[in-house]
Structure formats: structure tokens, C-alpha cells
Amino acid sequence: MKRKPSEVPHISIERLILYRRCLLKLSCSEVFHVSSAVLGRITNVKPANIRKDLSYVGEYGKPGYGYEIDKLLAVIEKIIGINKLQRVIVVGVGNIGEALLCYQDWAARGFEIAGAFDKDRRKMGRVINGIEVRGDSEVLPFVKKEGIEIAILATPTEITQSKVNELAHGGMRGFYVFSPIVIDVPGGCYVENIDMISPLEFLVYRLKNKISK
Amino acid sequence: MKRKPSEVPHISIERLILYRRCLLKLSCSEVFHVSSAVLGRITNVKPANIRKDLSYVGEYGKPGYGYEIDKLLAVIEKIIGINKLQRVIVVGVGNIGEALLCYQDWAARGFEIAGAFDKDRRKMGRVINGIEVRGDSEVLPFVKKEGIEIAILATPTEITQSKVNELAHGGMRGFYVFSPIVIDVPGGCYVENIDMISPLEFLVYRLKNKISK
DNA sequence: TAGATTGTTAATCGATTAACAATC
DNA sequence: TAGATTGTTAATCGATTAACAATC
Numbered sequence: 001m002k003r004k005p006s007e008v009p010h011i012s013i014e015r016l017i018l019y020r021r022c023l024l025k026l027s028c029s030e031v032f033h034v035s036s037a038v039l040g041r042i043t044n045v046k047p048a049n050i051r052k053d054l055s056y057v058g059e060y061g062k063p064g065y066g067y068e069i070d071k072l073l074a075v076i077e078k079i080i081g082i083n084k085l086q087r088v089i090v091v092g093v094g095n096i097g098e099a100l101l102c103y104q105d106w107a108a109r110g111f112e113i114a115g116a117f118d119k120d121r122r123k124m125g126r127v128i129n130g131i132e133v134r135g136d137s138e139v140l141p142f143v144k145k146e147g148i149e150i151a152i153l154a155t156p157t158e159i160t161q162s163k164v165n166e167l168a169h170g171g172m173r174g175f176y177v178f179s180p181i182v183i184d185v186p187g188g189c190y191v192e193n194i195d196m197i198s199p200l201e202f203l204v205y206r207l208k209n210k211i212s213k
Numbered sequence: 214m215k216r217k218p219s220e221v222p223h224i225s226i227e228r229l230i231l232y233r234r235c236l237l238k239l240s241c242s243e244v245f246h247v248s249s250a251v252l253g254r255i256t257n258v259k260p261a262n263i264r265k266d267l268s269y270v271g272e273y274g275k276p277g278y279g280y281e282i283d284k285l286l287a288v289i290e291k292i293i294g295i296n297k298l299q300r301v302i303v304v305g306v307g308n309i310g311e312a313l314l315c316y317q318d319w320a321a322r323g324f325e326i327a328g329a330f331d332k333d334r335r336k337m338g339r340v341i342n343g344i345e346v347r348g349d350s351e352v353l354p355f356v357k358k359e360g361i362e363i364a365i366l367a368t369p370t371e372i373t374q375s376k377v378n379e380l381a382h383g384g385m386r387g388f389y390v391f392s393p394i395v396i397d398v399p400g401g402c403y404v405e406n407i408d409m410i411s412p413l414e415f416l417v418y419r420l421k422n423k424i425s426k
Numbered sequence: 427t428a429g430a431t432t433g434t435t436a437a438t439c440g441a442t443t444a445a446c447a448a449t450c
Numbered sequence: 451t452a453g454a455t456t457g458t459t460a461a462t463c464g465a466t467t468a469a470c471a472a473t474c
Contacts, residue, residue: 063432063473081421099308174420192416200389203405207387208294276456277450
């Protein structure tokens with residue numbers, strides 16, 4: 001039963017993102033099809049759960065054979081919306097920002113870092129992995145000219161919310177934020193927020209209580 | 214109804230971690246008590262959901278008044294297991310590793326970076342935020358001597374799994390891994406794994422489908 | 427064909443939420 | 451006391467899973 005994309009459960013979308021990452025790796029090693037059992041072993045997801053998730057996006061499996069990896073990748077990318085290249089910017093070029101600029105798999109995952117911005121004069125002009133670091137004041141004209149909709153914010157926590165406000169005002173619609181705070185955005189804007197410490201705290205909990213997940 | 218810690222739903226534990234982060238901030242600004250309604254506004258969680266989560270850890274709220282922040286912090290930290298200082302190591306001092314070493318709130322969150330390790334001779338001996346970077350060969354004796362149970366791995370993806378194997382063999386029990394791969398660990402070991410790109414892909418999905426969460 | 431594996435069903439399991447009596 | 455807010459209930463909502471007919 002094929003649902004409209006917006007009706008696919010969020011948790012299934014998150015797993016589809018995981019499946020894709022593993023499928024990309026398989027397709028690099030000359031594997032052409034995969035069963036839910038094998039993909040389940042790779043991802044630690046139960047085969048029935050995988051088939052259920054995949055059933056939301058259509059019927060692409062062959063009984064007795066499995067799923068064709070290329071076809072599956074294409075349809076998952078379409079559902080997620082990364083079948084076309086996504087151009088994003090990085091704001092804040094500290095250690096996290098630099099790590100992002102240096103990441104080698106952006107293209108494979110469907111993204112391009114169109115620009116990087118920092119307010120520190122000493123960083124301006126530096127070229128990291130082929131990407132020039134520009135001054136903060138250039139960011140609004142840049143995103144307008146280039147039609148960028150998504151920003152990755154790796155700024156100091158204290159200034160992150162005001163940076164989001166400024167960019168939202170300038171038309172930015174998606175924010176991927178690395179500060180450990182809850183971010184507010186105006187209507188029509190979307191934010192994903194990660195706190196890199198929280199999963200470590202969860203790990204402590206699991207360790208103490210012997211919870212294998 | 215108080216359950217044993219291991220019976221608190223995982224998703225409630227994740228929210229408790231979020232509540233704690235926000236409560237820590239409140240307690241810094243001289244706020245002494247908070248209602249589920251106010252905490253709900255701060256965290257974007259429904260008040261009923263918060264009260265339900267908190268009911269798993271005991272009865273610490275006063276009707277008409279709310280929750281005493283210090284008390285609540287103490288009990289949440291006890292449940293998660295971070296009421297005592299957690300000493301961890303960082304393996305791999307690239308950009309991500311360095312960002313972790315420079316993080317200023319470790320102590321407030323209940324952690325201490327006991328040591329950092331890298332196999333690059335040029336990084337060995339450097340002192341970052343007061344933490345000396347040691348050679349990779351020192352890691353096993355170090356963790357044995359210091360009784361470290363948790364390692365944060367910010368290594369290149371290609372070597373992460375083998376590093377985990379080596380450390381697990383040396384007695385390490387918890388692994389917090391920054392590589393975008395599924396990590397296998399022996400029984401009795403636990404792993405939390407984050408892929409910094411996946412949430413960005415999820416953001417693209419939400420943007421395309423106007424899903425506010 | 428025989429073996430393998432899909433897509434779907436229906437039962438089970440678990441999480442969320444509105445409502446409200448209890449109570450500070 | 452009156453107002454505010456808790457902790458809990460029970461209904462609702464949503465996700466997981468084993469099982470299996472269908473089918474390549």
C-alpha cells in the first residue's frame with residue numbers, strides 16, 4: 001500500500017536514511033541486489049520491519065531474489081528529497097565547521113557545500129578542502145544570489161539563536177544546528193538540532209543498566 | 214508508580230536527558246522551581262508527557278507549585294547514572310576530537326576527559342584545553358591504570374571498527390562513535406553511534422514535505 | 427519445479443494525551 | 451480559602467512483529 005510521502009512514519013524515514021547509507025556502501029562493492037534478511041543483518045533492523053518500511057515507498061522487491069540496490073537507492077532518495085543535489089552553507093568555521101568542510105562524502109550523499117562563513121577575520125580568505133571561507137557580512141547576499149535554502153550552523157552556542165533569526169529573516173528555511181540548545185524558528189522554517197553530548201549520556205545509562213538496545 | 218530504572222522507556226530516558234540540559238540552564242539563572250507547563254514550553258514537549266516521564270522516576274512535584282529544580286536534577290542524574298563523574302577518553306584528535314576536547318561544559322554535564330590519543334606523531338605532546346595528546350600505543354595501559362570504561366572515537370571511518378575491537382579486547386565497555394557506519398561490539402559492550410549527516414537528510418525531507426515535527 | 431523471499435495481515439506491544447480528582 | 455498544578459487513569463494512537471499466501 002503506497003502512501004503519500006508525508007504519510008510515511010518519521011521513524012521509517014529515519015531508517016530509510018540508514019538503509020540508504022548501507023546500500024550506497026554495498027553498491028560500491030559490486031553487489032547488485034539484497035534481501036531484507038541481509039540488509040537486516042547489516043543495519044540491525046528486523047527483516048519484517050525493513051519490508052514494512054520499504055512497502056511505504058512502493059513495491060520494488062522480487063520474491064525469492066530481494067531488492068535491486070540501484071532501484072532501491074533511487075526511490076529512497078526520491079522520497080527523502082535528495083535525488084537532486086542539495087546546496088547548503090556552513091556558518092561558523094571552528095573545529096566542527098572545519099570537520100564538515102573536510103568531509104569527503106558530501107557528493108555521494110547528495111550535498112554540496114556552496115559556501116562557508118565566519119566572522120573571525122583571521123579565518124576569512126582561508127580555503128579549506130576547496131571551499132573559501134567568507135566574511136559573515138557576505139552571507140545574506142550570497143544565499144540570496146545562490147538560492148540556498150539550508151544552513152548548517154556550527155557557531156558558538158551564545159550566538160546561534162540570533163544567527164538563526166538573522167538567516168531566517170533573510171529567507172533561509174532549513175537549519176541544521178550543532179548547539180546544545182532548543183532553537184526557535186518562525187513558521188515555514190525547519191530546524192534539526194543535535195547535541196553531541198546527549199548520546200554519550202544515554203550510553204552511560206545503557207552501560208549501567210546493561211541495555212543492549 | 215515507580216518502576217525499576219531499566220523499565221523506564223528509552224524514549225523517556227532521552228527526554229529526561231533533554232529536560233536535564235534545560236534544567237541545568239534554568240538553575241544557572243536563579244530559578245528554583247518549574248512547572249510541567251513551563252518546562253514544556255522550553256523543551257517543546259507536551260506537559261502531560263513531561264509529567265508522565267517524571268512519574269517514572271518518582272514523585273517530586275508539588276501540586277500548585279511544580280518541581281524543585283535541584284531535586285529534579287539530582288534524581289534525573291541518578292537515573293541516568295551521571296550523578297558521579299564519568300571519566301572518558303577521546304581517541305582520534307582531528308577536528309571532531311579537538312572540538313570535543315575544547316568543549317567547556319563537560320564538568321557541568323558530569324564528565325571529564327581523562328586523556329586523548331592519536332597515532333599522528335605531530336599531534337602527540339600537544340596540549341589542548343589542558344589535555345595532553347598521547348600516542349596511540351599508550352591507550353591500553355592508560356585505560357587499565359585509570360579504570361576508564363568509556364571511549365569516544367573520532368577516528369577516520371576506515372579504522373574505527375578495528376579501533377573498537379582493540380579497545381574492547383582491552384576491557385573498554387562503552388563506545389561513542391562518530392563514524393557513519395554500523396559498529397559491531399562483543400557482548401557486554403555498548404555502542405552509541407552518530408552520523409552527523411543523517412539529521413541533515415531528515416531536514417531535507419521535512420523541508421520538502423512541510424513537516425514541523 | 428523447488429527454494430527463497432516478498433508484501434500484507436492481524437495481533438501485540440508500547441507511547442501519547444486529554445481529563446480530572448487529589449492536593450499543595 | 452482559591453488558584454494552580456500534580457500524578458494517574460483510560461482511551462487513543464502508532465509501531466513492531468510473526469506468520470504466511472503469493473510469486474519470482
